[in-house]
Amino acid sequence: MASYETHEYDVLIIGAGGAGLRAAIEAAVGDLKVGLVCKSLLGKAHTVMAEGGVAAALANVDERDSWRVHFADTMRGGQYLSSARMAELHAQESPDRVRELEAWGALFDRTQEGGILQRNFGGHQYPRLAHVGDRTGLEMIRALQDHGIHQGIEVHMENTVVSLLKTGDRVSGAFGYEREKGRFKIFSAKAIVLATGGVGKAYKITSNSWEYTGDGHSLAYHAGAELIDMEFVQFHPTGMVWPPSVRGILVTEGVRGEGGILTNSEGNRFMFDDIPELYVDQTADNPEEGWLYTQGDREARRPPELLTRDHVARCIVREVQEGRGSPHGGVFLDIAWIKEKLPNASEHIRRKLPSMYHQFKELADIDITQEPMEVGPTTHYIMGGIRVDADSQMTAVPGLFAAGECAAGLHGANRLGGNSLSDLLVFGKRAGEYAAQFAEENEAVPLDEAELDTIAEHTLKPFENPPNNGNGEQLGPYDIQAQLQDKMQALVGIARSQESLTQALEEIQNLREKAEDVHAVGNREYNAGWHTALDLDCLLTVSEAIALAALERKASIGAHSRDDHPEKEEPGAGKYNTIVRKADDGTMGIRREPVEELRSDLQEIIDEIG
Amino acid sequence: MATATFRIWRGNAEGAEFVDYDTEVSEGMVVLDAVHRIQAEQANDMAVRWNCKAGKCGSCSAEVNGQPKLMCMTRLNDLPLDEPVTVEPMRAFPIIKDLVTDVSWNFKVKEKMKPFTPRPPDAEDGTWRMEQEDIDHVQEFRKCIECFLCQDVCHVLREHDLHDEFIGPRFFVYAASLEMHPIDTENRLEELKDSDGIGYCNITKCCTKVCPEHITITDNAIIPLKERVVDEFYDPIKKLFRVFSR
Numbered sequence: 118m119a120s121y122e123t124h125e126y127d128v129l130i131i132g133a134g135g136a137g138l139r140a141a142i143e144a145a146v147g148d149l150k151v152g153l154v155c156k157s158l159l160g161k162a163h164t165v166m167a168e169g170g171v172a173a174a175l176a177n178v179d180e181r182d183s184w185r186v187h188f189a190d191t192m193r194g195g196q197y198l199s200s201a202r203m204a205e206l207h208a209q210e211s212p213d214r215v216r217e218l219e220a221w222g223a224l225f226d227r228t229q230e231g232g233i234l235q236r237n238f239g240g241h242q243y244p245r246l247a248h249v250g251d252r253t254g255l256e257m258i259r260a261l262q263d264h265g266i267h268q269g270i271e272v273h274m275e276n277t278v279v280s281l282l283k284t285g286d287r288v289s290g291a292f293g294y295e296r297e298k299g300r301f302k303i304f305s306a307k308a309i310v311l312a313t314g315g316v317g318k319a320y321k322i323t324s325n326s327w328e329y330t331g332d333g334h335s336l337a338y339h340a341g342a343e344l345i346d347m348e349f350v351q352f353h354p355t356g357m358v359w360p361p362s363v364r365g366i367l368v369t370e371g372v373r374g375e376g377g378i379l380t381n382s383e384g385n386r387f388m389f390d391d392i393p394e395l396y397v398d399q400t401a402d403n404p405e406e407g408w409l410y411t412q413g414d415r416e417a418r419r420p421p422e423l424l425t426r427d428h429v430a431r432c433i434v435r436e437v438q439e440g441r442g443s444p445h446g447g448v449f450l451d452i453a454w455i456k457e458k459l460p461n462a463s464e465h466i467r468r469k470l471p472s473m474y475h476q477f478k479e480l481a482d483i484d485i486t487q488e489p490m491e492v493g494p495t496t497h498y499i500m501g502g503i504r505v506d507a508d509s510q511m512t513a514v515p516g517l518f519a520a521g522e523c524a525a526g527l528h529g530a531n532r533l534g535g536n537s538l539s540d541l542l543v544f545g546k547r548a549g550e551y552a553a554q555f556a557e558e559n560e561a562v563p564l565d566e567a568e569l570d571t572i573a574e575h576t577l578k579p580f581e582n583p584p585n586n587g588n589g590e591q592l593g594p595y596d597i598q599a600q601l602q603d604k605m606q607a608l609v610g611i612a613r614s615q616e617s618l619t620q621a622l623e624e625i626q627n628l629r630e631k632a633e634d635v636h637a638v639g640n641r642e643y644n645a646g647w648h649t650a651l652d653l654d655c656l657l658t659v660s661e662a663i664a665l666a667a668l669e670r671k672a673s674i675g676a677h678s679r680d681d682h683p684e685k686e687e688p689g690a691g692k693y694n695t696i697v698r699k700a701d702d703g704t705m706g707i708r709r710e711p712v713e714e715l716r717s718d719l720q721e722i723i724d725e726i727g
Numbered sequence: 728m729a730t731a732t733f734r735i736w737r738g739n740a741e742g743a744e745f746v747d748y749d750t751e752v753s754e755g756m757v758v759l760d761a762v763h764r765i766q767a768e769q770a771n772d773m774a775v776r777w778n779c780k781a782g783k784c785g786s787c788s789a790e791v792n793g794q795p796k797l798m799c800m801t802r803l804n805d806l807p808l809d810e811p812v813t814v815e816p817m818r819a820f821p822i823i824k825d826l827v828t829d830v831s832w833n834f835k836v837k838e839k840m841k842p843f844t845p846r847p848p849d850a851e852d853g854t855w856r857m858e859q860e861d862i863d864h865v866q867e868f869r870k871c872i873e874c875f876l877c878q879d880v881c882h883v884l885r886e887h888d889l890h891d892e893f894i895g896p897r898f899f900v901y902a903a904s905l906e907m908h909p910i911d912t913e914n915r916l917e918e919l920k921d922s923d924g925i926g927y928c929n930i931t932k933c934c935t936k937v938c939p940e941h942i943t944i945t946d947n948a949i950i951p952l953k954e955r956v957v958d959e960f961y962d963p964i965k966k967l968f969r970v971f972s973r
Contacts, residue, residue, distance in 0.1 A: 231856030360755020639772030646771030
């Protein structure tokens with residue numbers, strides 16, 4: 118057996134975005150030895166991209182808000198497929214989690230009274246998002262990072278985990294490599310928290326970075342955990358569409374929260390044309406009422422631009438498909454129009470949306486205070502993910518926990534904006550807490566050393582593979598990744614069908630065979646090609662899970678739309694979750710489980726609030 | 728579609744050189760797009776850090792035609808493409824490979840600084856009340872994305888290599904964000920004067936010029952900190968006051 122650099126921890130956290138950092142801080146509260154592994158430098162994770170705010174019923178701006186309303190909003194937004202217990206815990210605990218950040222140095226924008234300011238966002242009944250201009254994610258990750266570095270956590274930056282290690286039924290460690298020299302590292306741990314984020318790199322148009330390759334989903338799946346509701350991929354309605362090189366970069370929902378409107382090439386504010394029944398009572402029926410809502414009029418109802426993301430994205434696609442799109446295949450998002458309403462509109466926009474102003478100015482030569490933006494849907498977030506216990510965040514594998522985007526349950530069929538930042542705080546803390554408890558109650562288990570050499574060999578295989586196959590076909594990692602992204606975009610995107618999904622599964626299978634033979638050039642030293650080759654397995658695993666679950670759900674609900682099944686529920690099927698699990702023969706299995714029945718007190722909240 | 732030449736630094740600490748790559752360029756492309764295209768098509772093993780590709784994470788810092796820049800925010804149509812575009816790693820830090828440098832020193836510097844230490848909460852809900860105008864400056868400092876371009880361009884670090892005696896503009900901004908935080912109670916002036924070496928800064932404002940977040944590093948962070956240090960340690964009236972108040 119080869120010898121490996123080994124690190125021993127009580128709790129190992131994989132991923133250092135908001136959820137991972139929050140989990141690490143919590144796990145380190147006692148005397149436990151905590152390790153944190155991340156693919157990038159500390160503080161660069163995708164949380165940094167979150168713009169609009171963190172949802173918490175602080176009731177600083179509107180005292181009618183409460184955890185009960187937040188709970189009801191989250192359940193409605195998720196089309197009642199969420200775990201009600203997670204939605205309950207999330208709504209109850211997020212205010213404390215936000216306040217706690219202030220004790221660690223975060224500085225949110227203030228109300229007149231000096232409290233934390235909150236803004237409107239899609240699907241939230243009251244102004245609920247604590248924010249810092251449009252750079253809330255940066256503020257949060259920096260506060261967590263700057264607090265976290267003083268908690269005795271050992272950080273392994275620029276390290277990637279390629280496999281979890283199990284001893285018997287329990288998770289016992291992780292196998293990874295460090296990017297700098299390509300050396301292997303073994304992490305043994307009594308408990309592991311996955312906090313690896315999402316899967317956006319499976320798609321061509323995405324707001325996600327290279328890191329979002331579904332590592333946690335894939336690691337958990339191969340370790341025997343279940344993935345739930347993987348068909349629900351959120352396509353954020355407003356990504357940049359022009360110039361081509363920036364296609365997919367996020368344009369915050371905060372633009373609409375501040376009064377921005379969506380129009381088509383005919384100048385029509387098309388969102389008024391289609392308001393879902395579930396939201397008719399809560400939505401403005403004229404532009405003036407919508408404007409008043411964004412300016413804090415408590416009697417006004419929200420403008421249709423602030424309907425849930427799944428719906429807004431579909432409306433935009435419809436406008437483009439029916440020939441009413443903008444020149445570059447999107448629609449117009451206009452915040453400049455508010456100069457009709459506000460005397461100092463230009464300055465107001467720059468103050469409220471500084472990074473959007475900057476982003477369009479620098480990347481697209483557009484001054485958003487003077488002219489409309491062009492926007493279209495971009496792959497943004499996955500509601501589905503690793504199935505966890507609502508209270509403890511433990512998966513089906515003892516000792517293995519998950520939190521943040523890679524875990525699932527809170528968001529159901531569609532996530533409300535702002536609920537991801539609160540999700541990662543609430544459940545990051547819980548995962549850290551319960552992982553620590555597990556580590557205290559259980560002895561370390563020895564690693565299965567024979568397994569290590571097999572993983573090492575597999576990890577180095579791309580260097581051994583020839584550069585092309587017998588047919589002269591190139592097998593570079595970037596080629597395979599790009600092919601997968603094209604197929605997922607075309608076949609498993611916003612509009613899906615039996616035919617497209619069946620074809621997608623075949624394509625994924627073909628690509629998997631190619632990926633087995635993927636070739637990496639160069640050596641192990643900071644080799645992006647090799648890293649991309651190793652990420653392929655994760656991308657293919659999550660892509661298959663998404664396509665398989667999308668095929669299973671024969672209905673159009675939330676973020677999942679089937680052209681061949683436009684109705685919201687499959688007749689006679691009731692409400693169910695889809696569950697993906699690795700079968701004994703190594704193939705991917707799928708089944709349904711009915712959505713857990715609501716506790717009566719929670720049902721009462723929904724009946725009362727709607 | 729036009730073609731442009733990119734002259735990219737390839738190699739590691741043992742040896743490196745510029746290598747020319749021709750690649751197609753199109754409207755709206757930024758330097759990072761070109762580097763990615765070259766990486767995907769011609770140099771799979773090229774090392775480059777990046778994450779958000781929107782100027783928010785501060786990962787893709789490099790020197791483009793000799794200027795410290797975020798590659799993701801540097802548009803090709805702002806560069807002369809009739810000559811090769813040079814792309815090289817930040818020079819104030821040791822190279823790891825190609826465009827990637829060892830920036831771990833920055834993380835160690837931050838760890839050594841006195842952390843945020845709030846006064847006890849004074850509002851009923853267990854938090855604090857703060858006026859927006861009292862936090863405006865601190866929020867400006869907290870816009871920092873830790874790209875370390877200010878460190879890269881600072882001559883105290885870049886030319887004089889005083890990494891052991893001087894924390895650099897990034898961490899003066901960090902110190903300022905803590906010192907001016909309305910609820911922080913810690914005093915960091917002695918460290919600023921001694922171990923942090925604020926006296927080495929001679930206000931050339933190079934850091935301010937390269938900051939992609941447009942933080943007025945020198946005027947709003949470093950100069951006020953220098954003034955506080957002077958007030959604390961060199962002000963004769965204050966010195967006298969200290970003698971009597973002992």
